[in-house]
Amino acid sequence: MAEKKKINLSRVPMLKQKAEVRKGNFYQVALGYTEEQAMEEAHRCLQCKKPLCKAGCPVGVDIPEFIKALQDTDMPEAVKILKRKNSLPGICGRVCPQETQCELKCVLAKKEAPIAIGRLERYVADWEQTHLESIEKQNKRVEAKGKKVAIVGSGPAGLTCAAVLIQRGFNVTILEALHTAGGVLIYGIPEFRLPKEIVQNEIDYVKSLGVEIQLDHVIGKIATVDELLENNYDAVFLAPGAGAPMFLNIPGENLSNVYSANEFLTRINLMKAYLFPEYDTPISIGRKVAVIGGGNVAMDASRCALRLGAEEVYIIYRRSKLEMPARAEERENAEEEGIIFKYLTNPTRFFGDEQGKVTTMECIEMKLGEPDDSGRRRPITKPGTEFSIDVDVVIIALGNKPNPIIPSSTKGLELTRRGTIKTDELTGRTSKDRVWCGGDMATGAATVISAMGAGKRAANDIDTFFQK
Amino acid sequence: MYQLVAKENLAPNFSILKIEAPEVARKVQPGQFAIIRTDEKGERIPLTITDWDINEGTVTVIFLDVGRTTHKLTQLQAGDSLINFVGPLGMPTEINNFGRVVCAGGCYGIGSILPEVRALKEKGNEVIAIIEARHKSLLYWQNRLEQFSDRVIVTTGDGSYGYKGWAPDQIKEMLEGGVKLDRVFAHGCTFMMMLCSEATKPFGVKTIVSLNPIMVDGTGMCGACRVSINGETKFACVDGPNFDGHEVDWDLLMHRQHSYLDEEKESL
Ligand SMILES: Cc1cc2nc3c(=O)[nH]c(=O)nc-3n(C[C@H](O)[C@H](O)[C@H](O)COP(=O)(O)OP(=O)(O)OC[C@H]3O[C@@H](n4cnc5c(N)ncnc54)[C@H](O)[C@@H]3O)c2cc1C
Ligand SMILES: Cc1cc2nc3c(=O)[nH]c(=O)nc-3n(C[C@H](O)[C@H](O)[C@H](O)COP(=O)(O)OP(=O)(O)OC[C@H]3O[C@@H](n4cnc5c(N)ncnc54)[C@H](O)[C@@H]3O)c2cc1C
Ligand code: FES
Numbered sequence: 170m171a172e173k174k175k176i177n178l179s180r181v182p183m184l185k186q187k188a189e190v191r192k193g194n195f196y197q198v199a200l201g202y203t204e205e206q207a208m209e210e211a212h213r214c215l216q217c218k219k220p221l222c223k224a225g226c227p228v229g230v231d232i233p234e235f236i237k238a239l240q241d242t243d244m245p246e247a248v249k250i251l252k253r254k255n256s257l258p259g260i261c262g263r264v265c266p267q268e269t270q271c272e273l274k275c276v277l278a279k280k281e282a283p284i285a286i287g288r289l290e291r292y293v294a295d296w297e298q299t300h301l302e303s304i305e306k307q308n309k310r311v312e313a314k315g316k317k318v319a320i321v322g323s324g325p326a327g328l329t330c331a332a333v334l335i336q337r338g339f340n341v342t343i344l345e346a347l348h349t350a351g352g353v354l355i356y357g358i359p360e361f362r363l364p365k366e367i368v369q370n371e372i373d374y375v376k377s378l379g380v381e382i383q384l385d386h387v388i389g390k391i392a393t394v395d396e397l398l399e400n401n402y403d404a405v406f407l408a409p410g411a412g413a414p415m416f417l418n419i420p421g422e423n424l425s426n427v428y429s430a431n432e433f434l435t436r437i438n439l440m441k442a443y444l445f446p447e448y449d450t451p452i453s454i455g456r457k458v459a460v461i462g463g464g465n466v467a468m469d470a471s472r473c474a475l476r477l478g479a480e481e482v483y484i485i486y487r488r489s490k491l492e493m494p495a496r497a498e499e500r501e502n503a504e505e506e507g508i509i510f511k512y513l514t515n516p517t518r519f520f521g522d523e524q525g526k527v528t529t530m531e532c533i534e535m536k537l538g539e540p541d542d543s544g545r546r547r548p549i550t551k552p553g554t555e556f557s558i559d560v561d562v563v564i565i566a567l568g569n570k571p572n573p574i575i576p577s578s579t580k581g582l583e584l585t586r587r588g589t590i591k592t593d594e595l596t597g598r599t600s601k602d603r604v605w606c607g608g609d610m611a612t613g614a615a616t617v618i619s620a621m622g623a624g625k626r627a628a629n630d631i632d633t634f635f636q637k
Numbered sequence: 638m639y640q641l642v643a644k645e646n647l648a649p650n651f652s653i654l655k656i657e658a659p660e661v662a663r664k665v666q667p668g669q670f671a672i673i674r675t676d677e678k679g680e681r682i683p684l685t686i687t688d689w690d691i692n693e694g695t696v697t698v699i700f701l702d703v704g705r706t707t708h709k710l711t712q713l714q715a716g717d718s719l720i721n722f723v724g725p726l727g728m729p730t731e732i733n734n735f736g737r738v739v740c741a742g743g744c745y746g747i748g749s750i751l752p753e754v755r756a757l758k759e760k761g762n763e764v765i766a767i768i769e770a771r772h773k774s775l776l777y778w779q780n781r782l783e784q785f786s787d788r789v790i791v792t793t794g795d796g797s798y799g800y801k802g803w804a805p806d807q808i809k810e811m812l813e814g815g816v817k818l819d820r821v822f823a824h825g826c827t828f829m830m831m832l833c834s835e836a837t838k839p840f841g842v843k844t845i846v847s848l849n850p851i852m853v854d855g856t857g858m859c860g861a862c863r864v865s866i867n868g869e870t871k872f873a874c875v876d877g878p879n880f881d882g883h884e885v886d887w888d889l890l891m892h893r894q895h896s897y898l899d900e901e902k903e904s905l
Contacts, residue, residue, distance in 0.1 A: 346723070346854070346856050347854065347856075348674060348681070348720070348721040348723075356858075384721070385721050385722060385723040386660075386723075387723060387724075387726065387856055390664070390724070390725055390726060391660050391661060391664055391724070391725070392660070392664070412856070412857070412858040413857050413858065414858070414859065414860045416860065416870065418870070422870070423863050423864075423865060423870060423889055423893065424892075425892055425893055425895075425896040426896065428860075428861075429859060429860040429861075431858055431859045431860065432853060432859035432860055432861045435853055435854065435858070435859050436853065440680065440681070440853070441678070445900065446900075446903065447678065448678045448679075448680075449678060449679050449680035449705050449706060450680045450681075450853075451897040451900035451901065453896065453897070453900075524892060524895065525888070525889065525892025525893065525895075526892075526896075572856065572857050572858065572875075573857070573875070574856065574857060574875060
């Protein structure tokens with residue numbers, strides 16, 4: 170059976186909706202592997218004795234093991250192995266930057282193309298959703314510990330921490346500010362990259378383990394962290410993300426129809442403004458839309474605008490293509506769909522009409538200078554190169570910084586210079602007794618998988634802490 | 638789900654809702670608001686918390702029927718539920734012993750100023766409440782305000798009750814007549830709060846207004862509620878909603894409030 174055969178160096182491609190079609194709908198862009206494709210790709214895996222891929226995974230998924238199960242067509246086993254380390258595989262398979270993590274480390278990456286680990290992960294997770302009954306429940310509850318943990322925020326950090334703790338016998342309650350759980354996975358990342366049904370399934374799974382989720386609870390307002398500790402809970406894990414949008418601070422930025430990406434995406438994803446007036450929340454779409462920024466958030470916002478019917482959508486980025494922080498795959502998807510990229514360009518001010526709605530954006534050309542703190546070359550303005558673009562809607566996608574509600578309402582919580590909560594990376598401990606933190610609030614805006622990793626490490630440390 | 642314990646019509650197009658929300662009732666302070674959503678397809682809209690009862694575990698809001706969501710709210714009856722009720726949000730109003738203060742309320746502000754009136758009185762201020770309406774039929778809660786203040790002055794735009802004119806006129810008259818005011822608070826429509834601020838500005842009387850920009854999350858996540866205060870951008874939901882009226886960019890606020898006028902008309 171195990172006969173040596175020549176390895177196929179190129180990975181099995183994954184079907185995508187055609188750009189012409191998908192730019193008019195919110196359905197998933199990447200369609201996932203079929204069974205044959207998944208098997209073919211799985212069989213490319215060399216099952217290295219010393220797998221490097223695993224070390225590239227922030228949560229240490231047993232990658233070769235789950236792929237082995239796939240090779241053996243033992244799907245329930247593949248699910249089990251995957252979920253041992255990653256409680257949200259359907260999400261990670263879709264949005265993790267595998268190209269800079271596990272797949273970067275794969276030995277085949279040096280040959281030609283690494284194993285498509287993300288696509289296989291997605292395949293296994295999606296299989297599970299359609300075969301739920303054939304998975305034996307892993308959640309045999311261990312003995313209750315009689316300890317209660319409050320988790321603030323239901324993004325990937327909070328959900329992961331909750332899933333681990335409940336399976337160790339803790340009583341776990343998630344307190345979430347919004348009316349739907351899921352954090353950025355629900356209100357930020359659009360349907361065509363991450364269907365909300367998948368996020369909802371993962372949340373339902375966490376709930377099925379016995380985690381209670383209380384929505385409409387803004388911690389710092391309805392109760393402070395100190396009150397949680399005094400009244401009800403033995404420990405608190407803070408996972409409120411880095412949800413405060415940054416702006417450019419240039420004239421005209423508060424004109425109507427100038428949105429933060431958070432607002433634009435929230436109106437669409439969380440409030441379903443694209444179904445207005447069936448749903449009550451409106452949104453301005455516009456004919457010409459400019460998105461400022463070069464990360465995943467900017468890609469998502471621009472592609473949403475296009476799908477809502479904008480005719481011309483620009484991405485305005487102050488550095489060049491090379492420095493762009495968005496995943497290459499998403500940038501290419503955006504390019505294929507017809508988003509117009511203006512590199513080395515920065516807005517300087519906005520002008521509006523008599524109703525205060527934005528009409529024009531003045532920009533200036535940039536060039537690249539010496540590398541800055543981030544290691545990327547610093548953009549410098551080229552005086553005298555100002556020019557104008559007509560716009561109806563502007564979306565500012567510069568990233569997010571920590572929301573001050575929790576830091577400012579909690580006693581004795583040390584912060585960093587950037588306003589994040591000072592957190593020990595290995596344990597998630599903060600400067601405050603019985604308070605842990607993880608995810609974007611600890612690191613600044615990062616990734617889904619790093620938030621999950623932090624949630625898991627904090628859960629382990631909380632468990633250890635109470636064993637004493 | 639958050640049950641409506643009581644619902645009443647206060648005046649034409651004005652309703653009052655009493656909602657079961659014990660945790661919010663325990664924490665709320667004057668000047669704070671809540672965000673509500675009526676149903677799965679509903680919008681999140683902010684409403685000031687106008688009263689609360691810790692023992693009963695309820696909070697009260699008063700609203701004017703102006704559009705889609707407030708219209709849905711008007712249709713609800715006691716026993717019905719709201720799908721979401723989040724609060725208390727925003728920073729509480731600074732309450733101190735200032736001396737002699739005016740609390741001006743118009744529109745829904747006649748109700749939403751009550752917590753400030755009560756707290757200021759408790760702190761030992763001399764509290765003068767001034768309320769305004771276009772016509773006497775649109776007035777409510779005069780009695781309740783009288784209960785917690787030293788004096789209530791009523792004005793109507795058409796002179797059908799009390800003084801003819803508006804709350805800002807009364808403030809101006811007092812100040813011009815040499816009455817010393819130590820602080821003014823104003824709640825209501827944007828235009829009224831602006832006029833109150835204009836009335837006090839020449840006399841240097843600090844005026845705190847409760848701004849009402851369009852909001853989405855109410856937690857500082859989206860920036861929809863951006864206002865310009867003394868040239869600096871602030872998020873009304875987390876930095877406010879109470880600001881110094883002399884520092885507010887009123888044009889910007891009004892423009893931003895009307896961002897969706899066309900869409901809203903289309904939806905009704
Ligand atoms: C548009 C967009 C696209 C992205 N694309 C990708 C991608 O492709 N791949 C990737 O890996 N990463 C991506 N990211 C980044 C990733 O989503 C985040 O790094 C990750 O979600 C952080 O997880 P978290 O659990 O720390 O916080 P979040 O996901 O931000 O969740 C925090 C939760 O806490 C709640 N909360 C906040 N304050 C309070 C409070 N006071 N009380 C109660 N609850 C509170 C919030 O409402 C929220 O639900 C993207 C981000 C955005 C915005
Ligand atoms: C902090 C805060 C506290 C508030 N407190 C109260 C309160 O106690 N009682 C009350 O009745 N209202 C209050 N408001 C205003 C209330 O939120 C709006 O009237 C409501 O959102 C309108 O929703 P709608 O769907 O019924 O109307 P829409 O269909 O959304 O709008 C109808 C009309 O109202 C205008 N409008 C929309 N939003 C606002 C707004 N935020 N302010 C002014 N005009 C607006 C629109 O431009 C439009 O002309 C408050 C607003 C804020 C920000
Ligand atoms: S309402 Fe979203 S930040 Fe204030």
